[in-house]
Each structure stands twice: as C-alpha cells, then as structure tokens.
Amino acid sequence: MAISEDRDFHEVVSDSEIKIMDCTIRDGGLMNNHLFNDETVKAVYDACVTSGIDYMEIGYKNTTRIFSPSDYGAWKFCREEDIRRIVGENDTHLKLSAMADAEKSDYRDILPKDKSVLDMIRVAAYIHQVPLALDMIKDAHDKGYETAINLMAVSVIEIDDLDKTLELLASSEVTIIYIVDSYGALLPRQTRSIMKKFLYHAESAGKQIGIHAHNNRQLALANTLEAINLKANILDASMAGCGRGAGNCQMELLMSFLHNPKYRLRPVLECIQYHIEPLRDKLLWGYDIPYMMTGHLNIHPGVAMQFNLGRDKGNIVKLFNLLGRGEGG
Amino acid sequence: MAISEDRDFHEVVSDSEIKIMDCTIRDGGLMNNHLFNDETVKAVYDACVTSGIDYMEIGYKNTTRIFSPSDYGAWKFCREEDIRRIVGENDTHLKLSAMADAEKSDYRDILPKDKSVLDMIRVAAYIHQVPLALDMIKDAHDKGYETAINLMAVSVIEIDDLDKTLELLASSEVTIIYIVDSYGALLPRQTRSIMKKFLYHAESAGKQIGIHAHNNRQLALANTLEAINLKANILDASMAGCGRGAGNCQMELLMSFLHNPKYRLRPVLECIQYHIEPLRDKLLWGYDIPYMMTGHLNIHPGVAMQFNLGRDKGNIVKLFNLLGRGEGG
Numbered sequence: 001m002a003i004s005e006d007r008d009f010h011e012v013v014s015d016s017e018i019k020i021m022d023c024t025i026r027d028g029g030l031m032n033n034h035l036f037n038d039e040t041v042k043a044v045y046d047a048c049v050t051s052g053i054d055y056m057e058i059g060y061k062n063t064t065r066i067f068s069p070s071d072y073g074a075w076k077f078c079r080e081e082d083i084r085r086i087v088g089e090n091d092t093h094l095k096l097s098a099m100a101d102a103e104k105s106d107y108r109d110i111l112p113k114d115k116s117v118l119d120m121i122r123v124a125a126y127i128h129q130v131p132l133a134l135d136m137i138k139d140a141h142d143k144g145y146e147t148a149i150n151l152m153a154v155s156v157i158e159i160d161d162l163d164k165t166l167e168l169l170a171s172s173e174v175t176i177i178y179i180v181d182s183y184g185a186l187l188p189r190q191t192r193s194i195m196k197k198f199l200y201h202a203e204s205a206g207k208q209i210g211i212h213a214h215n216n217r218q219l220a221l222a223n224t225l226e227a228i229n230l231k232a233n234i235l236d237a238s239m240a241g242c243g244r245g246a247g248n249c250q251m252e253l254l255m256s257f258l259h260n261p262k263y264r265l266r267p268v269l270e271c272i273q274y275h276i277e278p279l280r281d282k283l284l285w286g287y288d289i290p291y292m293m294t295g296h297l298n299i300h301p302g303v304a305m306q307f308n309l310g311r312d313k314g315n316i317v318k319l320f321n322l323l324g325r326g327e328g329g
Numbered sequence: 330m331a332i333s334e335d336r337d338f339h340e341v342v343s344d345s346e347i348k349i350m351d352c353t354i355r356d357g358g359l360m361n362n363h364l365f366n367d368e369t370v371k372a373v374y375d376a377c378v379t380s381g382i383d384y385m386e387i388g389y390k391n392t393t394r395i396f397s398p399s400d401y402g403a404w405k406f407c408r409e410e411d412i413r414r415i416v417g418e419n420d421t422h423l424k425l426s427a428m429a430d431a432e433k434s435d436y437r438d439i440l441p442k443d444k445s446v447l448d449m450i451r452v453a454a455y456i457h458q459v460p461l462a463l464d465m466i467k468d469a470h471d472k473g474y475e476t477a478i479n480l481m482a483v484s485v486i487e488i489d490d491l492d493k494t495l496e497l498l499a500s501s502e503v504t505i506i507y508i509v510d511s512y513g514a515l516l517p518r519q520t521r522s523i524m525k526k527f528l529y530h531a532e533s534a535g536k537q538i539g540i541h542a543h544n545n546r547q548l549a550l551a552n553t554l555e556a557i558n559l560k561a562n563i564l565d566a567s568m569a570g571c572g573r574g575a576g577n578c579q580m581e582l583l584m585s586f587l588h589n590p591k592y593r594l595r596p597v598l599e600c601i602q603y604h605i606e607p608l609r610d611k612l613l614w615g616y617d618i619p620y621m622m623t624g625h626l627n628i629h630p631g632v633a634m635q636f637n638l639g640r641d642k643g644n645i646v647k648l649f650n651l652l653g654r655g656e657g658g
Binding site (some may be wrong): 187188189201209215217218219220221226227229240250252253256257266269270274277287289292293296308314315317320 | 341386494516517518544546547548549550551554558579581582584586594595598599601602606618622643644645646648649
C-alpha cells in the first residue's frame with residue numbers, strides 16, 4: 001500500500017482531526033508514586049477542559065494486588081469514586097482515559113462503561129505482552145470503551161516483530177495504536193520510518209495512530225511533529241512536560257505549534273505556573289544529561305532516575321563512567 | 330540545479346566532512362557581557378582540544394568605540410594578547426574563530442593572519458547588513474583568514490530577499506554560509522526548506538553550509554539534524570547549550586548523536602560539570618517558557634531576557650498577556 005504524502009502545513013494547524021491527550025497526572029505520577037493531592041489533579045482537569053484539550057489520562061488502572069494503596073496515590077488505581085471526586089459527572093467535552101498496564105492490571109477492576117465516567121481504556125504493553133494486551137482491549141471494548149494500545153519501547157523492537165505485531169493490532173478491536181518512545185531514544189528520521197510502518201498496517205484497517213514521546217534527547221516535540229507530518233492524529237503531551245524521567249512532549253510547545261483555534265494556551269500556562277512548576281523540585285522530571293545518556297543508549301531511564309535521587313546527582317562524569325561508556329580520553 | 334538526496338544515516342555518523350564549532354564563550358557571553366574568568370575560557374578551550382571539536386569561537390571582535398572595556402569582558406574584543414594568554418600559540422588541531430558583528434566591529438582591529446592565532450573570522454549580519462558584511466569578508470579573506478558569514482534571523486527573511494542574498498554570497502570570497510535561527514523560531518520542516526535554498530545557491534559555488542540554532546522551542550538539535558540530513562557540514566553547538574536566551578544546540582546532544590570516532594564526549598561532560606553548570610544561576614541561559622513565547626512569536630529573545638531578570642520572573646501568564654497574546658479564556 002502506498003503511503004500518502006506528508007500532511008501540508010496549513011492542514012496541520014487547522015486539522016480538526018488532531019486530538020491532544022494530556023498525560024500530566026498519569027505519567028508525572030511515575031515520579032511521585034501518584035501521590036498528587038486533589039487540588040493538583042483538579043487544576044489539571046480544569047485546565048484541560050478550559051484549554052480545549054481533547055483527552056485527559058487521569059492515571060493508571062493498576063491492581064492493588066501488586067501495588068499497595070499505602071504506598072501509592074489514588075491515581076495508580078483510578079477507582080471510580082476517586083475520579084468522580086475530581087470530575088463529578090464530567091459534563092464537559094473532555095474525554096477521560098485511564099491506562100491499564102499489561103500484567104499490572106486486573107481487568108475485573110474495569111467497570112462497564114455505563115457505570116464509569118471514563119471514556120477510554122489505554123492498554124500499555126511491551127511487545128511480548130501484546131497477546132495479553134489484545135485480551136484486555138477486547139474486554140474494554142466489549143464493556144463499551146474507546147480503546148487504545150500503547151506499544152512501549154518501540155525503539156528496541158526488531159523490525160520483523162514490529163510488522164507482525166502491527167498486523168495483529170490492525171485486526172483487533174483497538175481504535176488507536178500508539179508509538180511510544182519510552183526511552184526517549186528516537187531520532188526524527190527513525191520516527192518517520194516507524195510511522196510509515198504504522199501507517200502501512202493501520203491506515204487501511206481504519207485505525208488512528210498516536211504518539212507518546214519522551215524528551216531524553218530533547219526530541220519529544222520534534223518526534224511528535226514528524227509523526228504529525230505523517231498523519232498521527234492523537235498526540236500525547238504533559239503540562240511543562242511533567243512525566244517520567246526527562247518527561248513528555250511539553251503541552252505548551254505542542255499547543256503553540258498547532259495554533260489550532262480549538263485550543264487555548266493561557267489555561268495551560270496558568271496550570272503550569274500555579275500547580276505544576278511548584279512540584280518540580282520534588283518530582284525532578286525534565287531533560288538533563290543523565291536522561292540524555294539513557295536515551296542515547298536506548299535503555300530504560302530507571303538508572304538515571306536512581307542516580308538523580310542519590311548523593312552523586314550532578315556528577316555526570318561518574319554516571320558516564322558507570323554506564324560503561326568510558327573512552328580513552 | 331537538482332538538490333542531492335538526503336544524507337544517509339551511516340554517512341552522517343562517519344562523515345569526516347562534518348565539523349563542530351563550539352560557541353560557548355562567544356554566545357554564552359551574551360548572558361554575562363563576556364565577563365568570563367580565564368579559568369572558564371581555558372577549560373572550554375581544553376575541552377574542545379581534548380574532545381576533538383574542530384573549531385572554537387572564542388568571542389567577538391567588536392570595537393571599543395561602541396562597547397566600553399569597563400563594561401565588557403575580554404571576549405567581547407578578542408585582543409590578540411588576551412587570546413594568547415589562554416591558548417599560547419595554539420599548537421593543536423583546534424581552529425579558533427572570532428565573530429565580527431556587522432556595524433559593531435571595525436575591521437582595522439583585525440590583524441593580518443600571520444600576526445594572529447585566529448584561523449577564522451565569522452561575520453554576523455542581518456540581511457540588510459549583507460553589503461557591509463561582504464566588505465568585511467573580503468578584508469578578512471585578503472588578510473589570510475578562513476571566512477564565514479552568519480546570516481542572522483533567517484526566520485524573518487522574505488523568500489525573495491533570501492534568494493538574492495544567497496546569490497551575492499555565492500559569488501563572494503566567503504567559504505561557509507550559515508543559517509542562523511537567532512530567534513529559535515524555525516520548525517524542522519522550515520529548516521529543510523531553507524536548507525534547500527542554501528544548497529541551491531551554495532553547492533555549485535563550492536561553499537559549505539553551516540547551521541547555528543537556538544533552543545526556544547526545544548528544536549535546536551532537531552533543526553541541526555535536519556540541516557545535517559541536507560548536508561550542512563559545519564555545526565554550531567555550546568557546552569550544555571550555554572548561549573543567549575534559550576541557548577544553542579547542546580554540544581553533548583549533538584556529539585552523542587554523531588558518535589563519530591573523531592569526537593569524545595567525556596571531556597565535554599567534564600567541562601560542563603565543573604565549569605559551565607556552576608555558571609547557570611548567574612547566566613540564566615536555557616529553555617524556559619518565556620523563551621518559548623518569543624520563539625513562537627518569531628521575535629528577538631530580548632524581551633524574555635529582560636523579563637527573566639525582573640521581579641516577575643516565573644509569572645509566565647503575565648508575560649503571555651504582556652506579549653499581546655491574550656485570548657478570550
């Protein structure tokens with residue numbers, strides 16, 4: 001199948017098919033065990049509503065059999081009563097999503113859609129978890145939700161495996177297939193190649209394509225732009241980039257790029273100024289050189305997160321040596 | 330003339346034609362009136378030598394008739410004795426450059442090459458200054474230097490003006506023509522369009538193309554990568570991005586992308602850790618939302634620099650309103 005041409009620039013900025021998903025609480029929560037207070041979650045929700053953002057992912061739908069509620073905040077589990085405490089009946093245009101991690105969720109915890117204010121279940125899966133993810137997607141689909149799959153760590157997937165997996169996903173119930181650059185390793189030209197593969201399988205099957213980027217190499221926006229050029233329509237971003245490690249594509253950068261009349265930037269800036277930036281010293285997300293190193297090495301950011309929490313924080317030369325990248329000089 | 334194909338990825342990483350220019354002191358000095366102490370300048374110089382960087386721009390060659398030596402450090406003027414205090418005879422592979430600003434320099438201050446350790450004179454000019462810049466280039470060329478022109482604020486140049494200017498430059502003595510995104514406004518696809526224009530005029534005239542990016546929209550690396558794809562060979566970067574406003578393309582990001590065997594990352598990391606990061610609180614360079622706003626508006630970062638020095642620093646909503654981007658909500 002031929003891949004259609006790059007999107008035209010004016011098509012991009014006015015395209016009503018483009019949708020933004022806010023991940024601030026869900027992904028940022030990976031930096032504080034989702035121990036946000038209600039005021040913060042409400043502020044992000046209100047900013048999403050006011051700014052015209054299309055979806056908000058409010059947290060994970062993970063199981064208490066693996067994660068203890070005494071160690072984690074409400075947004076690790078997204079119980080219906082917790083969500084409603086923030087959003088009421090969510091009588092707004094904003095759609096709400098929760099992420100179900102393959103192997104860390106129990107789909108018996110997911111209510112039928114008519115009992116929930118959630119609109120979407122996104123299943124996150126590494127490639128070896130895709131068979132399980134397909135079961136989870138079918139369950140959520142049958143319960144009445146929009147469904148998406150986040151194909152994690154796409155930068156380490158073998159090309160043949162990717163083809164086979166995309167074939168499987170194209171024939172599943174899922175409506176959105178996400179490129180997820182978990183390690184923040186992708187370069188724009190690699191994103192382009194991967195997008196072409198996604199398009200090849202997904203477009204004729206009527207699936208939408210999304211992208212979720214991390215900023216380890218300061219390429220989260222650039223990779224998102226490249227995906228948009230090739231007609232990715234569902235774009236993940238976080239307020240001030242708040243997310244695991246180097247963080248996500250920044251909402252403010254993405255929204256100012258799009259300058260689509262359906263979005264308004266000021267509520268995003270207000271939320272960042274009054275609610276997100278004050279958390280930075282505690283959550284410690286955002287680009288730095290340790291995260292650059294894990295991105296460049298195409299590995300999970302966990303080692304950089306640990307390093308930044310330890311007494312050697314700032315000793316980038318030591319981390320460089322620890323990661324085994326020592327050179328002669 | 331047809332434009333040659335994009336560079337192949339493996340060609341990029343092994344390409345010995347690619348050269349890196351360090352701008353830490355020259356561009357970073359715009360944040361502290363070039364009041365660096367000798368230890369810092371020497372540390373950057375040593376890191377450039379040890380890491381295999383090809384050029385170091387050590388400062389400006391500006392005139393004391395405009396800038397008072399009591400207000401500015403030595404690197405605003407780059408007197409020969411100041412340079413030699415740091416580099417001696419510079420008996421290394423590293424080439425040294427100084428920037429001569431059109432209308433802020435006096436070319437009588439530039440010594441004949443055989444009296445100087447400088448190897449290159451880069452002339453910085455906005456488009457209306459190009460006629461003057463051509464005189465300056467001829468002078469530096471005739472004195473025996475390599476010459477480059479930095480065509481500033483390329484994001485606001487009218488397309489017809491750009492064509493005419495590039496024609497002039499193609500027939501001049503200059504050997505390197507630089508795309509300079511002074512406002513950090515360019516998107517990668519715009520960089521691509523502009524690069525094609527540069528290539529069209531420069532390639533057959535035997536000129537090299539360089540790029541100097543700013544990071545207002547976190548696209549400095551992405552724009553540099555796009556220029557590399559289209560065979561830009563001279564790449565500006567700064568240690569930790571140290572440069573005016575949002576800063577430049579980060580040396581550490583660029584070098585880890587290139588992973589060309591002629592470069593070594595550790596000396597760069599050492600320089601950053603021990604000499605550059607300790608300056609951040611004073612120099613205040615680096616991406617933030619005020620710089621994002623000026624980049625998005627395609628204006629000079631001066632207003633954001635002033636804002637960040639004032640008592641309203643952090644009040645991004647106020648700046649958004651001041652910049653006249655108020656919206657209904």
